[in-house]
Amino acid sequence: MGFLQDAPQLSHPYRGDRLLLGWLDRVFPSKRRAALDADLDALGDYAQMAFERSSRSTRRKPVLTQWDAWGRRVDRIELTTAWQEGPALTTRHAILAAGHESHEHARLEEFARVYVYHVASEFYTCPLAMTDGATTALKASGNQALIERALPHFLSRDAHAFWLSGQWMTENTGGSDVGQTETVARQDADGQWRLYGRKWFSSAVVGEAALALARPEGADQGAGALALFFVETMDGADRKPQLVIDRLKDKLGTHELPTAEIHLEGIPAWPLGELGHGVRQVAPMLNITRTWNAICAVASMARAISLARDYALRRRAFGRLLIEQPLHAQTLADMQAEFEGAFALAFEVAHLLGRVEHNAATLQETASLRLLTPLAKLWTGKMAVNLCSEALECFGGAGYIEDTGLPQLLRDAQVYAIWEGTTNVLSLDSLRALAGNNSFTALRKVIAGWLGEAHNNQASFAVQAALDATATHMDAKKVERSVLEAGARGIATTLA
Ligand code: MFK
Ligand code: FAD
DSSP states (O other): OOOOOOHHHHHHHHOOOOOHHHHHHHSSSSHHHHHHHHHHHHHHHHHHHHHHHHSSOOOOOOOEEEOTSSSSSEEEEEEEEEHHHHHHHHTTTHHHHTTTTTTTTTHHHHHHHHHHTTTTTTTHHHHHHHHHHHHHHHHHOOHHHHHHHHHHTTOOSSSSTTOEEEEEETTTBBOOGGGGGOOOOEEEETEEEEEEEEEETTTTTTEEEEEEEETTTTSSSSSGGGGEEEEEEETTTOOOTTTEEEOOOOOOOOOOOOOEEEEEEEEEEEEEESSSSSHHHHHHHHHHHHHHHHHHHHHHHHHHHHHHHHHTTTTTEEEEEEGHHHHHHHHHHHHHHHHHHHHHHHHHHHHHHHHHHTTTOOOOHHHHHHHHHHHHHHHHHHHHHHHHHHHHHTTTGGGOOOOGTTTTHHHHGGGGTTTTTTHHHHHHHHHHHHOOTTHHHHHHHHHHHHHOOOOOOOOOHHHHHHHHHHHHHHHHHHHHHHHHHHHHHHHHHHOO
């Protein structure tokens, strides 16, 4: 046999990540850093093992069996190995529990774990994100009965007690415009609420709970009249019969994640708070899952770059290693620079989140968090697609071949820009954040600080012009809303 190319190897996703290690050393007090080390080390070991395992096996998709041999409806979903390992890893390493400890570094400790675990988890991080979001929304609701019922499960350190939560928002009528929700909430004579309707995308259908938007029977049309409900999906070991799984989606990527279309046929539900303003009540969940999205997008970039860098040390062209070819080295360096910027943006959101949640933030930091959350989500979502595409090209034709495992990186990356608010929806959310009456002045100061540091004058002018337009619109409604919206993506990406 002639020449055989070595496959790329994965450096340790924790101990080999210079950027993460440097960042942890910088932001953490040494005592906290040492405690975190053991969990990150173990999650890094798991991620390296999972990488090697995936190169030996054909990746599987979850399988839905709707009927048993005797005609009974069972809706059983068989999960991939990584998904079966998810609850034990999550609870053993306190991935969710760490984020809800009572100190301002809690979120950073959580998201460092998420970053190391994400790619190996095969998007088990998707329902983890929603569970974290549900925890945060329940806390914000102040509904003590539901908090006491659900949080001991969501934040459990025992795999047997652990519950996942879904986020049932999107319907056929619209995922961005949830105001069109058709699912109805009806109250029994005994006062129990029940949900009836169809949810078009449910990514945690194997979970034990969900937060669902529904319209109380007889309520007005539009988003303002929606209510947010807590749902439990299981009756002992069986899924409740009022939750019917119609089918699993056949998706471009995230193949291991069982995303289902479901029908709700009277499943019991409990409102989180008042029977209205469900979107306002679900917003804390959205902001948490958007932060997860940014961190996970950055984790995918880290994986793609790590493999491309390793390959450049193994592959030769024109008499030398790829890394010795000046243009290839420059290509990798440019990718690394974009990645490090995205990493800084995503982790700044995690840092601010922890400070805000523990009352350690200034007014400007609170306003920054509101704006940076959509910006980080939209920027890292797009960047992950660009960067994974570039990384595939670094492997030449091998990057296009399925059993190298590389194409999956690109397919999976495409989801970051779509779910949890598309790029356009988040650009509009950035305008919403800018226009928040209390925060605009504080934000202008923060942004002036960024512009002071920026060397790109064209970008500075664009941002300044956008802010002036926003201010004018807010003050005197002189700028047409349509003009502002048409420019929203430009404003958002420039700010990001
Ligand atoms: C591995 C990575 C892990 C990531 C997890 C991935 C899981 C993916 C699963 C999903 O995709 S779940 C579905 C996600 N769906 C969305 O993200 C919905 C996208 N659409 C939007 O975000 C719309 O902007 C939104 C539905 C939120 C608002 O639409 P509306 O109907 O125009 O509402 P409106 O009137 O602007 O806002 C209602 C209230 O919510 C307002 O407050 P008030 O009632 O007090 O005025 C808003 O200020 C507030 N609000 C909206 N977005 C907010 C927010 N508040 C804080 N933060 C926000 N982001
Ligand atoms: P639409 O809302 O119809 O959007 C279509 C296009 O119109 C987009 O490009 C959008 O940017 C643009 N657009 C819409 N409104 C505006 C506007 N005002 N201005 C400018 N442009 C606009 N949802 C859940 O609730 N739970 C889940 O568990 C879940 N899991 C998912 C898993 C996967 C793999 C995927 C792909 C999606 C999942 N979703 C889930 C759904 C997801 O959140 C929605 O697909 C997303 O919010 C977009 O909604 P839509 O598909 O209805 O698109």
